[in-house]
Amino acid sequence: MAHARANRPAGDRANLYQQITDRIIAELEAGRVPWVQPWGTAKAAIGLPHNAVSDRRYSGINILTLWDAMVSRGFASHAFLTFRQAVALGGSVRKGERGIGVLYTRRFVPREERRRADLEGREPSGGIPFLKWFTVFSVEQCDGLPAHIGEPPPPIPDGLIFPQADALISATKADFRIGGPSAFYSPTHDYVQVPRPDDFHDPVNWHRTAFHELGHWAGGASRLNRDQTGAFGSVSYGKEELVAEMAGAFVCAALGITPTVRHADYLGSWLEIIREDNRAILRAASAASKAADYLLAFRPQAIAANDDDPDHDPDGAVAIEGRIAA
Template structure:
């Protein structure tokens, strides 16, 4: 029998969709199992009252309320008050977490345990008063994973095993026992194919991972004990609940292990003797399960990020960026302030200050490059979406403030202004543009010149020479006879027209003058 009704529930959440964690999640799942709730969504009395507001058009909606006689269930929340030691100023805990370690030392942090009373949505008239919301909650409670086939694969855990990412080695072997060895600090489990399905494999693994968190230097639960003792029984309960909680977290059923069944009576007896027993066990379960789910969730995020990055690389290749120098700072009055920020490691502040030197002018193609590092000793200190700052420590130290342009922006600039005074990187892009334009033209029709004398001349763009090469075609290819520099201030058509005009001026291609033939009669 599974710990929780198979396929019945997702992870407990509040009405806005935020997940409960740790002990709260486990207790709410057990509460749902006991009461038969099928939607694990909970709300406080105040939350229920907030649902009673006018509709979108101002109309009055049926009132939502907790059903008469229903009892609430407690959830615990630890809040933190953060007070500055000297100024006594209070800040939010989220802001405190973003402080540096030195800044955190300036605050006293006071934890406070608060208890909130919550109701399951089934304890309200939400289904009748807000049928659309109820239907939405039912759909969201669908099983989080669709397991294809009996031996489905849960990728984050497969990577955890394969890449040895857990706190101890996990050995998957063809044998019959699953166990955690305290002396060797390693987990051994049978191969997945030896289980009836994938869920059974992962549930067993989660159980053993739960044991492994009790190791010395981790959560330190283990004490010298013997098989069958109360301590051993307690540890089995921690591992079983841990396995059940994690399985439920990822949409899998966790059946009670056969070798854990003998401990059921012991667990129930301990609970009857001391209600504090379950609190102690659940605290251990909370710590162990949180440790495991945090690792699995981290791996899942890494996998999702890798997939997204791969998809972006496949679908939309990252556009090349060019760097245009907009301010070259070498005077002490300018560099001293930047030096001070650099020495403190405040690169964000340095970037903000450097941006102030940008005068708002457009791109200067003479100082626009494919890389921000142009000189020996250049060091890219920091960059954001629009700016970059390059430092060179030679000759007292200089700063080059650079504005970033996309390749498309540089291409547009070339079309408007040409490349007469451009950097070599910009000229290289201009040659690439000319080659692309010529290739596009030849896909439709090869450009040829029919000369007045009847010669047919072919033309090709030579990217290395940046020229239009003209010659005649032979079996071995084109024999080049003329080179004409490509003018990037003009279009391809204009360049071809210019070449044609120059060819027509050459003596060798002019029409041959036919001498007039005269025949005179002979006199006798």
């Protein structure tokens, strides 16, 4: 039956927990990390699953559950909805489609507490948390939905990513992902993620962010091997951020790209580092230059120039390519 009941027996819920756990274990044992995108067989672009009606993102274990469904069933959309939501929109879930079980937390508030809260003009406090189980379907399992429901994000408009930047990013062969709400480099999984350029107030600043994160990537263990173990807010973290920021600026300058200047409040932690150690800026600039040179060496003209250089060590070039491919 397409529309499973929301209230399931406790045994069914316990079984669902075990199914989820077993699936995650199987993925890890197969050498796949189920919370890292993209997956080799996925049709969907990077993103988080969300409800097609409310646009609210699913969270916690539901993200992994829905990602698994997207990969195993070949869904290209991140949008899901319940049977009733599909009907309310004038559509329907196709006969024979299997839903995906997801969980959500509710809080039971005793009637007496609700009454007191109403009398006192406040929100009820306390309560007993409990989990509920319900079924959702991909919008791709439905017919008759309005055209705007579950639409994938539009392609990035032409011209927002400068061609010289696009070519360099592609040439690095870095695992470079566009999408999501934040920019970061993951040393553990060795990939870069940045939001779409049209998510920036001034799209030119996408390039600064992209090459900042690639500055971190260049410092990865298999490349320039900088210390990237500092915890957020620590001095070593601030130093690495300073290196990446300068590396991004150097690369943008080399490519003829002029982002806007960061606000002064963003520079506070770096100023503190520089003031406390008069060699910090020298070390950071040196490391940033090495990172920028590492990235810029992937430009076709740089490779051609090296090929024409009688002092260039061809074995060194092969070694760099080997590290990138690793």
